[in-house]
Amino acid sequence: MKNVGIVYDHIYAEHKTNLMYSHPERADRVIHAISRLREEGMYGENRRSNFFEIQPRLAALEEIHLAHSESLITEIQEKTVRAAKFHQNLTTDPDTVLSGESYTAALYAAGGNFSAIDAIFDGIINSAFILCRPPGHHANVSASRGFCVFNNIILATQYLMREKRIKKVAIIDWDAHAGNGSEDIVYSGVPNVPEEAELLFFSIHQDPRTLYPGTCFPEDIGQGKQKGKIVNITLPPRSGDDCVQLALDHLILPMLREFKPEYILFSAGFDGHHRDHLTNLGYTSQGYGKIIDKVMPVAEEFAQGRMSLTLEGGYNLEAQSNSIVNVVSKLSGAGLIIEEDQKTNDQCLEYTENKLIPYLKKLLGPYWKNI
Numbered sequence: 001m002k003n004v005g006i007v008y009d010h011i012y013a014e015h016k017t018n019l020m021y022s023h024p025e026r027a028d029r030v031i032h033a034i035s036r037l038r039e040e041g042m043y044g045e046n047r048r049s050n051f052f053e054i055q056p057r058l059a060a061l062e063e064i065h066l067a068h069s070e071s072l073i074t075e076i077q078e079k080t081v082r083a084a085k086f087h088q089n090l091t092t093d094p095d096t097v098l099s100g101e102s103y104t105a106a107l108y109a110a111g112g113n114f115s116a117i118d119a120i121f122d123g124i125i126n127s128a129f130i131l132c133r134p135p136g137h138h139a140n141v142s143a144s145r146g147f148c149v150f151n152n153i154i155l156a157t158q159y160l161m162r163e164k165r166i167k168k169v170a171i172i173d174w175d176a177h178a179g180n181g182s183e184d185i186v187y188s189g190v191p192n193v194p195e196e197a198e199l200l201f202f203s204i205h206q207d208p209r210t211l212y213p214g215t216c217f218p219e220d221i222g223q224g225k226q227k228g229k230i231v232n233i234t235l236p237p238r239s240g241d242d243c244v245q246l247a248l249d250h251l252i253l254p255m256l257r258e259f260k261p262e263y264i265l266f267s268a269g270f271d272g273h274h275r276d277h278l279t280n281l282g283y284t285s286q287g288y289g290k291i292i293d294k295v296m297p298v299a300e301e302f303a304q305g306r307m308s309l310t311l312e313g314g315y316n317l318e319a320q321s322n323s324i325v326n327v328v329s330k331l332s333g334a335g336l337i338i339e340e341d342q343k344t345n346d347q348c349l350e351y352t353e354n355k356l357i358p359y360l361k362k363l364l365g366p367y368w369k370n371i
Contacts, residue, residue, distance in 0.1 A: 003335045005054040005119050006043045007112040008034050012133040014101035015294045018148075019089045023097060024103040024278060024315040030131050033311075034167035037131075037323040040337060042328050050332055054119050056112030059155070062148070064110060066158045066192040067151055067185055069142040076103050076149060079081040085287060092144040094144060106134055106149040106171040109310075115265075116308045121164055126329045127299075129268070129324065134334045135312045137173055137267045138183040138213065139318040146213060147175065152310045153267045154185050160263050161193035167233065170261035174244070174291060175269025176279035178216035178232065182267065188224040199226070200259045202252055204233040204244060206272070206281055211237075218360055221288040221367075228367025231255070233360065237280035241287035246349070248294045250357045254370035256295070270314030271324045274343075278315050282348075284340045285319060289326035293369040297331070307331070 012030045017023035017275065025363040042051045064073055086099025091097050109132035116128035128153075136145030137153055153171060160166040173179035183203065185191065192198050201222075208214050222230035233247045256264075270288065272281035294366040299307050309327065314320035319365040329337050362371050 003050050003125040004331045005052045005125040007054040011108045015105035015133050016099040017097045032317040056108045059107045059111035062225045070166040095166040109204040110155045126305045130310040137179040138181040140181040161197040168262045171225045173267035174204040176206045176272035179203040180213045180215045201230050202231045210272045212217045214266040238345045240282035256298045260369040264307045267312045268309040268310040269312030270320040271321040275316045275319040285322040286336045287340045288323045289330040
């Protein structure tokens with residue numbers, strides 16, 4: 001069995017978004033998930049020997065500055081101080097709220113990704129799941145938005161490239177919402193990293209004509225050194241696991257093998273589940289584990305098995321928790337724990353196979369031999 005780290009601290013639940021009104025990105029998301037991981041022997045005193053509790057560290061301000069502007073950091077600091085003083089939520093946009101502990105939680109969310117990477121490079125674990133809040137993939141250089149404060153996945157990318165001297169990093173963002181903040185930051189290249197470092201970025205998301213943030217279309221393939229290395233796989237509403245598997249087989253896996261990543265990061269949002277009320281996709285709890293199944297051999301071939309996943313969206317507590325359990329089980333080399341009936345939408349499958357994937361191959365083919 002493989003060693004898997006779970007990064008968690010109660011500070012992630014102290015980012016309280018429900019002080020004034022009900023908010024879907026709430027503390028219960030991580031509280032429920034960590035409880036399920038305890039039940040399955042993956043976390044806590046009775047965890048199995050191949051599961052490790054990893055304590056997150058506080059990210060340093062100079063690390064946050066690598067991806068974010070001074071004005072954004074100051075805004076988050078000042079608003080959390082005011083939120084604490086008046087015991088209320090303040091906002092950075094209509095969707096993104098802060099409480100008195102949000103700034104600290106955000107620093108620990110970024111730092112939790114760094115702690116996971118350190119534990120992997122120290123040989124303690126093979127892979128990690130960072131069960132953190134607030135999420136990050138909608139945040140760009142100068143704006144916290146879409147429930148996200150600091151961009152945890154891009155900060156992790158910079159940490160790998162700067163501190164671990166990794167030259168080739170791949171990101172797979174499977175949240176139902178496009179990873180627009182991540183894409184904004186790296187669209188022309190990852191900032192503040194060695195020149196020779198390369199990033200391959202995939203975002204598999206619901207068609208942005210039908211869902212927030214309304215950006216990140218197939219035609220957005222990057223520019224400069226990133227041209228051809230930004231891949232937006234835009235699935236129609238009601239698409240299920242089979243559509244994701246087609247994208248993996250025909251685009252993601254061939255490109256990964258050609259790229260030869262030395263580390264694979266995942267923006268792991270679980271709001272594509274068919275029971276999630278914020279989106280219109282049709283994934284199952286086992287579908288996320290099957291993605292790990294497909295990607296893990298590539299990680300073992302090129303990246304010494306090194307993978308870490310950071311939590312993004314997912315707003316049905318049971319669906320998200322079951323999906324996380326399946327992902328962590330697969331990371332350990334075990335089988336799926338929870339399986340559900342899967343309903344394939346033939347129309348979505350036909351569109352993905354015969355229209356979307358050929359179109360993406362046409363756009364990206366000039367940059368890749370394997371597709």
